[in-house]
Amino acid sequence: MISYILSQTQLPDVSVKNTIELLNEACTVPFISRYRKERTGNLDEVQIGEIVKYKEQFEALEKRKISILKALEEQEVLTDELKKKIEATQDLTTLEDLYLPFKKSRKTKAETARKNGLEPLAKIIMSQNASDVESIAYKYIKGVVTSVEDALEGARHIISEWVNERTDVRNNIRRQLERFAMISTKVVKSKKDSEEAQKFRDYFEWEESLGRIPSHRLLAILRAEKEGFIRSKISIDDEKALAKIEDRILRSNNACSKEIKLAIQDAYKRLLLPSLSNEALQNAKEKADAAAIYVFAKNLKQLLLGSPLGEKRVLAIDPGFRTGCKVVCLDAQGNLKHNETIYPHPPKNDAIGAMKKISSLSEAYQIEAIAIGNGTASRETEALIRKIGFKNDIQVFVVSEAGASIYSASKIAREEFPNYDVTVRGSVSIGRRLQDPLAELVKIDAKSIGVGQYQHDVDQSKLKNELDTVVESCVNAVGVNINTASVPLLSYVSGIGPKLAENIFNYRTEHGVFTSRNAIKKVPRLGDKAFEQGAAFLRIKDAKNPLDDSAVHPESYAIVEKMAKDLGKPITELIGNSALLQKIDLKQYCTDSVGLPTLQDIIKELEKPGLDIREQAKVFTFNQNIKTINDLQEGQLLPGIVNNITNFGAFVDVGIKESGLIHVSNLSDSFVSDVNEHVHLHQQVIVKVLEVDVARKRIQLKLHK
Structure with a gap:
């Protein structure tokens, strides 16, 4: 296996060998890349992912060899020479060619x-x-x-x-x-x-x-x-x-x-x-x-790591004309506090009543931000909200609805909100996406989010595996608050999975919040291995031990305690104190199992414990004069948001129903080999309108530098 993987990659022999050992010990890719750097030679997630891929290929090849050798033995046609050829084969095509003359086929x-x-x-x-x-x-x-x-x-x-x-x-x-x-x-x-x-x-x-x-x-x-x-x-x-x-x-x-x-x-x-x-x-x-x-995977990663607003009280609106706008009020943790429907648009046109209602709800629930879905009637609803004179400074965001309808009709949504219909659930999802896109989007089948091309035409098994890997990577890169996380979010934490996620949720419901990482061990069926793999990715806010709200692994707590003792300070004084942390001579804390890469990670984490790697959400405003495709004219410069990326270009939402396309040839004056090098998902951009085909509802754009 090792020689096969080495022939497919340029990775060091010892790194491959040790990574395979860790994988065979049921370690996850996020855990290995973050907490076993000394053993892997500091391989990152992508390199470890390559080893996983070729390990699986090799195992599939070996399995097929065993099956073919067995079939040939049963036919009594297996010679020593043929056996040697089969065993030496390094690819599936050659293997199947060797087997071809002996295949029991239909009548020929x-x-x-x-x-x-x-x-x-x-x-x-x-x-x-x-x-x-x-x-x-x-x-x-x-x-x-x-x-x-x-x-x-x-x-x-x-x-x-x-x-x-x-x-x-x-x-x-x-x-x-x-x-x-x-x-x-x-x-x-x-x-x-x-x-x-x-x-x-x-x-x-x-x-x-x-x-x-x-x-x-x-x-x-x-x-x-x-x-x-x-x-x-x-x-x-x-x-x-x-x-x-x-x-x-x-x-x-x-x-x-x-x-x-x-x-x-x-x-x-x-x-x-x-x-x-x-x-x-x-x-x-x-x-x-x-x-x-x-x-698709690259787009999904950008979407999942989209800017969160954080723990703010949000009023979310799922806009609509005839059926009205569904309004929900959420607390800072995303819990539903109130819901109702307003009818500001045709045919009822109760704009004044709707504005009064939004204003009073904002005061009653001390709303800090408003999230408006970007579907039908979004622009009209946004214009209405911006007319309201709020007493407090309330930020207004337009949020992507992609996949919200999938969530609202899902088993997860029914379990979360058994007494509410799909419209209320959809509105809640819009609000929560603003608070924390990652926590909300993990509840939706990734391929339903709609940020790729031909996702229903590709190999569904490979797509699922790749997207699951992306979700797992993002969840563990950000970390999870164990006391507020949903079951779907917990299930992507390293070493946890769906069953343990349910056990954690049920234990939390029955016994109240976790006060320390050690308390996680009390969850039924959560053994030492699961704790080793997952503990450092699970955060506990306001814990007695401040390291419980950091990415420092519990197995390294003793090292931090020794550092603090040697400095004559409590651990709390180390946290966020760059000047003090820089005085530490890391070499004196190196052991056979802990080297400089791990120690450097510990210092980095102590400087900014639990730091969210994502940017803060920013307010964005479309051109208020552009309401339909008929308002577009060639040569216009417009603000927009990148809402999909494909191999042939990027699609941009300019605030109307139809998204415009920046073809690869219009992303740059020089050759573009990768669209992602020029734009990323949800990026706020300025675009120039090149061509508008109203009949085919197609808009050609150019990225304006």
């Missing part, structure tokens, strides 16, 4: 020919020595083989199978597909004029190199084909491919070579090209999936 033409006794004839032809093939074939006429042509055709089917099973031939065609394959599409004529097909009209007649097609375009083509609007085809130069196979197999120019040529053509057309072009398309799809998942 070659198998039928063998049953008809034609394999000896096929061997004679393949020897390429016979000059009168027809006379030899005549001897094989019997039973269902009624003519010389029947015999030769059957022999050719067997030869076709041999050609198809040759690893060198398969690899040669693979290389050609890799370098020269083209993907082309044609519209299904009966669907061409349908309204649903129009979004795919760019691909009604399309051709492009399979090796160079961008991720989003391949996924769009595959979706269009899946929905029945187009048909796609993978092709290479057939004559060139056939010539290369013939060069490998033909050694003579006689009657045998004529039959072999026909068999090669049959093998190529019927067996090799369909199978290997599907494989090439699958490989291209995997690359496209990986690119799309990478974009």
